[in-house]
Amino acid sequence: MLVSVCILGLVFDSISAAVLLTPRINGGQEVQIQQFPFVASLRELSGTNQYKHLCGAVIISEKYLLTAAQCFHSQQVNWFGITVGTNKKNDETAAVHAIKRILVHENYDAFTAPFNYDIALIELDQPLKFNERVKQISINGTFFEGQVEAITLGFGGVYDNITKLQSLKVKTMTNAECRSKVNKLTPVYDYSTLCAYSGNPKQRIGHNDAGGPLIHENKLIGLISWNPQVVGSEKPEGFTRISSYYEGWIKKHMT
Known part of the structure; x- marks a missing residue:
């Protein structure tokens, strides 16, 4: 599967070399989004209106999702977006939902303790429409x-x-x-x-x-x-x- 984010490269020198992240979920089983409709993809703007998968996220209500604090090197909402309702990592047909607010836990410190308080709340600009492919957990x-x-x-x-x-x-x-x-x-x-x-x-x-x-x-x-x-x-x-x-x-x- 997965685990790190951009800012991790900034903290590798301050944590043990043992804390190395593997390139993906290895040995996992491919699943359909209808099985886990609360799973979302946090995407980062990587070009002109091009968003690429950055981290996982979890739908907890029509307007809110949870993810890891380490995923954000910035809280500029226009740099990020959310896709839901697809099991494809970079599904170009999936709508990218705009983010209204990114709230990284106030005690999170990427430089001294990059995995403590590793939680962030995302508020969407508009509520999601729930269906068999998009649901909260x-x-x-x-x-x-x-x-x-x-x-x-x-x-x-x-x-x-x-x-x-x-x-x-x-x-x-x-x-x-x-x-x-x-x-x-x-x-x-x-x-x-x-x-x-x-x-x-x-x-x-x-x-x-x-x-x-x-x-x-x-x-x-x-x-x-x-x-x-x-x-x-x-x-x-x-x-x-x-x-x-x-x-x-x-x-x-x-x-």
């Missing part, structure tokens, strides 16, 4: 620990050969277990990190999957944030823990 506010079966989804990187939405089955682990399996400098925050692993070192999330959903029983529990190793590693991946932000931050800013 409910949020599960439970603080999950280990051994929870989940699914994560992503479109893959900008330059890889993945062209359609991929899904990957994973299982969560406790933060203590996660911390014991990754490099000491890999960020595992008690408050905001939820770790998970597919159980297969060839099945990984990777570049440009950041902001995509982690779901359990068709409810959102996390957002893709980081991957500490390349394909072939047995180390877990990190997700932004939605339960830590739902009541106090997400609801507050959905006005």
